[in-house]
Amino acid sequence: MSSPTIQVFQGPQDHTLPVVVPVRPVTLHINGQDRTLDIAPWTTLLDALREYLDLTGTKKGCDRGQCGACTVLVDGKRINSCLSLAMMCEGSSIQTIEGLGTEEHLHPLQQAFMDHDAFQCGYCTPGQICSAQGLINEGHAKTEDEVRELMSGNLCRCGAYTNILTAVMEVMNANASKA
Amino acid sequence: MNSFTLTKATTVEAAVNDNAAHYGSAYLGGGTNLIDLMKGNIERPTHLIGLNKLPLHQIENLPDGGLRLGALATNADTAYHPEVQARYPLLSQGILAGASAQLRNMATDAGNLLQRTRCYYFYDTATPCNKREPGSGCSAIAGFNRIHAILGQSESCIATHPSDMAVPLAALEAVVQVSGPDGTRSIKFADFHRLPGDTPELDNNLQRGELITSIDLPKKGFEKHYTYLKLRDRTSYAFALVSVAAALELDGDTIVEGRLALGGVAHKPWRDQDAEALLKGQPATVDTFRRVAAKVVQGAKGYSSNTFKIELAKRAIVRALKQATEMNYPTDTNAFLNSNP
Numbered sequence: 018m019s020s021p022t023i024q025v026f027q028g029p030q031d032h033t034l035p036v037v038v039p040v041r042p043v044t045l046h047i048n049g050q051d052r053t054l055d056i057a058p059w060t061t062l063l064d065a066l067r068e069y070l071d072l073t074g075t076k077k078g079c080d081r082g083q084c085g086a087c088t089v090l091v092d093g094k095r096i097n098s099c100l101s102l103a104m105m106c107e108g109s110s111i112q113t114i115e116g117l118g119t120e121e122h123l124h125p126l127q128q129a130f131m132d133h134d135a136f137q138c139g140y141c142t143p144g145q146i147c148s149a150q151g152l153i154n155e156g157h158a159k160t161e162d163e164v165r166e167l168m169s170g171n172l173c174r175c176g177a178y179t180n181i182l183t184a185v186m187e188v189m190n191a192n193a194s195k196a
Numbered sequence: 197m198n199s200f201t202l203t204k205a206t207t208v209e210a211a212v213n214d215n216a217a218h219y220g221s222a223y224l225g226g227g228t229n230l231i232d233l234m235k236g237n238i239e240r241p242t243h244l245i246g247l248n249k250l251p252l253h254q255i256e257n258l259p260d261g262g263l264r265l266g267a268l269a270t271n272a273d274t275a276y277h278p279e280v281q282a283r284y285p286l287l288s289q290g291i292l293a294g295a296s297a298q299l300r301n302m303a304t305d306a307g308n309l310l311q312r313t314r315c316y317y318f319y320d321t322a323t324p325c326n327k328r329e330p331g332s333g334c335s336a337i338a339g340f341n342r343i344h345a346i347l348g349q350s351e352s353c354i355a356t357h358p359s360d361m362a363v364p365l366a367a368l369e370a371v372v373q374v375s376g377p378d379g380t381r382s383i384k385f386a387d388f389h390r391l392p393g394d395t396p397e398l399d400n401n402l403q404r405g406e407l408i409t410s411i412d413l414p415k416k417g418f419e420k421h422y423t424y425l426k427l428r429d430r431t432s433y434a435f436a437l438v439s440v441a442a443a444l445e446l447d448g449d450t451i452v453e454g455r456l457a458l459g460g461v462a463h464k465p466w467r468d469q470d471a472e473a474l475l476k477g478q479p480a481t482v483d484t485f486r487r488v489a490a491k492v493v494q495g496a497k498g499y500s501s502n503t504f505k506i507e508l509a510k511r512a513i514v515r516a517l518k519q520a521t522e523m524n525y526p527t528d529t530n531a532f533l534n535s536n537p
Binding site: 057058059061080081082088094095096097100101104105148151152155166168169170171 | 197199200201202204224227228231232234235236244246248272276295296297298299301302431432433
């Protein structure tokens with residue numbers, strides 16, 4: 018997507034002259050590929066993914082770090098992409114739901130969510146799955162209660178929590194028995 | 197969000213200089229609170245200084261037997277760090293009682309101390325708030341104040357400090373190391389955050405442009421008898437109504453030294469050394485703990501929706517000290533992280 022290289026924005030709060038904020042090219046490493054885009058400093062990682070790169074699997078729920086729908090993995094760790102500035106993610110490896118599996122080769126968590134009916138509307142699901150992958154990477158949860166606690170940053174408006182828990186436990190236990 | 201420029205500092209000196217060169221600038225750590233406040237138009241910096249390239253991510257032992265938490269160490273990396281878990285389990289427990297896994301992966305230790313109140317009116321720019329717009333008035337005193345302060349408040353402000361991590365840090369007597377335009381200095385934890393008085397817009401005693409470089413823990417970690425008890429409206433991912441960090445050193449059944457700090461009740465982590473003195477040399481019994489609890493809430497004041505916190509704080513103190521003595525946490529299925537009242 019092309020953007021102008023210079024944009025003029027309203028001046029800051031002290032009513033000084035309008036400031037010219039250069040939109041500069043930023044290279045982000047997303048799902049194994051380098052992607053270069055022209056963005057302003059205030060573009061969040063979430064908006065960069067959705068509005069500039071057409072990676073709309075990552076969802077915007079509250080946009081304030083409360084719901085977890087925007088969860089992606091940065092260097093293997095789950096974060097809220099709505100509270101991250103894209104420019105601060107240069108040099109990091111970003112993984113979104115599009116990078117976890119494909120329609121032909123579903124990620125085990127995607128398959129488990131389908132097998133266990135772990136959603137109704139599906140809006141929170143990409144965030145739930147990325148969060149669950151982060152949980153597995155972190156390795157701090159062993160029991161159902163620990164999974165509940167460490168998945169509490171992902172809200173599900175439909176209330177599919179019991180089936181989400183079953184799906185996550187299944188993949189976690191399958192990984193544990195393989196290890 | 198208003199427009200702003202962004203630079204990335206690679207040294208502490210460069211960050212401090214960049215801050216001094218731009219009026220209206222702010223340091224950007226994990227961003228979990230700052231970006232949220234900017235989206236709400238509550239914070240309006242015109243220049244951000246990104247800090248994540250600074251070499252302040254380490255957690256390392258200090259020569260005096262303490263532990264240094266780099267300002268940019270994440271809350272998650274701190275809570276799960278082997279030295280923290282072994283020597284300062286109270287701190288680990290406190291951190292893990294707060295926020296969500298995603299936020300703890302992003303949020304830095306220094307940023308945790310600098311997060312701002314979650315007072316509804318502070319966030320609602322359509323209402324008066326002395327913290328957000330000095331002199332405009334306090335909407336909480338006669339408004340909805342379930343989450344507000346019962347201790348140390350003023351006629352200007354009854355906001356609380358929202359951090360969990362800061363409560364054990366207060367009990368453990370951490371020291372905050374800062375670097376600024378006039379050099380470096382150390383701030384005792386008790387002197388770091390402020391009471392609102394008539395300047396509630398100031399949350400802490402950092403001078404303009406000062407940057408936290410580390411949080412230092414003294415050697416004594418109270419790793420044998422401790423509890424972080426957090427009471428809230430749901431079992432996870434909610435701010436404390438009342439929380440208690442309790443740490444004891446016992447000789448048999450006698451208390452050699454006790455520390456106590458409360459969250460959710462004041463504009464800063466609330467530590468009452470006169471109350472702690474009532475623990476020293478006393479038997480570790482519920483009677484002792486009740487005397488201490490009564491001392492802590494002496495002078496507490498409610499504002500109708502939050503008056504329940506006075507009794508809640510008393511009971512939480514007794515329970516936390518009892519748990520710290522016995523190191524016997526609830527084991528029912530809902531008691532993970534000791535968070536269920």
